[in-house]
Amino acid sequence: MTRSPVPRWVAALAVAAAVLVVLPVAGILARVDWSEFGSQVTSPGALTALGLSLRTAVVATAGCLLLGVPLGYALAVMRSRWRSVLRAVVLAPLVLPPVVGGLALLYAFGRRGLLGSVFNHFGITVAFTTTAVIIAQTFVAMPFMVLTTESAVAARGTRQEAIARMYGASRSRTLWTVTLPALGPALGAGTVLSFARAIGEFGATLTFAGSLEGVTRTAPLEIYLQREIEPGAAVALSLVLLIVAVAVVAVAYRPLTRAAS
């Protein structure tokens, strides 16, 4: 029998940590009323919320790809001393309380916000619409895309790009044929993580988009609402999101574990 190099007290703390995470999951599973589960997750309210969550999260993830990848790339190659400041600001949504994020969005895109007042002038309202849900989700999820892109670009350097340029490729051609294919695994991981963060978004959505059924009431908001009206339905819907979250993490981290082994 091989002796583990891990001290016993470290192993004990690791077990405690695992219990802390596993126990709540078990708690949800224990509360699910399996005979009612099918009808609970297919009730009109639940289906509407899940459908809205799915649609908005997909669009938000696409937005993260479109905007987060260029930002991560720029952060990786820029040499300005402002880089660390810019990175800190851009990644702030990662650690910001979602409610604060929602308020910030309201003051930017709300009716009297910085950009919202301009929109309002043209008769466009953003706050408390499905668009607001998407903006809120993109806001909180994009740092994942920025982070994975930046670290992948920084890890591989720009040598391949210099060689492509030597062989006469334009900057755009180099991006499409050399850079993006090489970033593939990182972009995949970033996409999955962004999607997971978007579909779980709650606080910023509630603050900035409200909770209108079919318009802004996504699955997490529905769960919070049902928790008081019909706890069983809330638990069933929670399980659905739990399964999505676990599946997403399993998919997203497969390349990393494979690379390590």
Add this chain to the structure above:
Amino acid sequence: MTGPLTFTVTVPSRNVDATVTVASGSVLALLGANGAGKSTVLEALAGLLPNAAVSPARPPHAALVTQRGELFPTMSVLDNVAFSPRARGMRRAEAHTVAMEWLERVDAAELAHRRVTELSGGQARRVAIARALASSPHLLLLDEPFAGLDLESATAIRALLAQALNGTTTIIATHTTLDAHALASHIAVLDGGRVAETGPVTRVLSKPRTHFAARMAGRVLLTGVPEPGGIRLDTGDLLACETESVEAGARAAVAVHPRDVTVERAGIADVVTALEPRGDLVRIHGQHLAADVDPVMVPLPHPGDSVHFAVTAWGSAYSL
């Protein structure tokens, strides 16, 4: 483009300031030890070093084959070779035809649909050469193209390069005189980031003018002034040799191969600096000369010992 191409490469951060000239359509060997700055010169010419200055201007359409090959890992072999034709506007099918022709010329056609990550070192080198040649470079830059290959692959690739270059203006960085003899017409000897000596291959290797070039050619340079009957070496000894081709009043040199030097009781006095294994022989390095000796026959001295070298064969002396 006709006429010689001359470039001055300056990279202060790497202490490189070298001027190289390569005749259009010919091959220049950039000969130097590790760390002499060969790779830096080539990378600068290829435009891969951001802080390098090249005057009068960087050559347009240069293609560098680096020691690591550096193929695009996400593409097939064929797409790698077709990359430059595609980037310069050729249609996909046509570019693939061109790429296939080059793969055939470097004897790698069967690798066309492989992934780059599946290639051996020798295969990757062939593909990298094909990718560079397929870009129709005005200046081809090869950085130690045979480094790290087994003897057979190196010989095979050297032979196909000799054919494939075919009028392509080329600079090939190498630390072996074999590559210079096999592929190049001219040599530039690089020492400490500067060109120490340049000229036709046979001239530089048989009649080197600097100690460094002589060492790269596997010889030792003895210098002195001509005298009736030979050369009065800088060590004070007289080396009897043909001095007809030495101009009157000029300094003269003889390039001696260490295998033509023996250790004797009397002769050119020297102090041993180092011993170097050379196959079944040992090269005894002195401050002025060196001798290859058979350690079975000759007791080996220690560094710092006094020895006497005798030169047993030499060519005629030449002006410096």
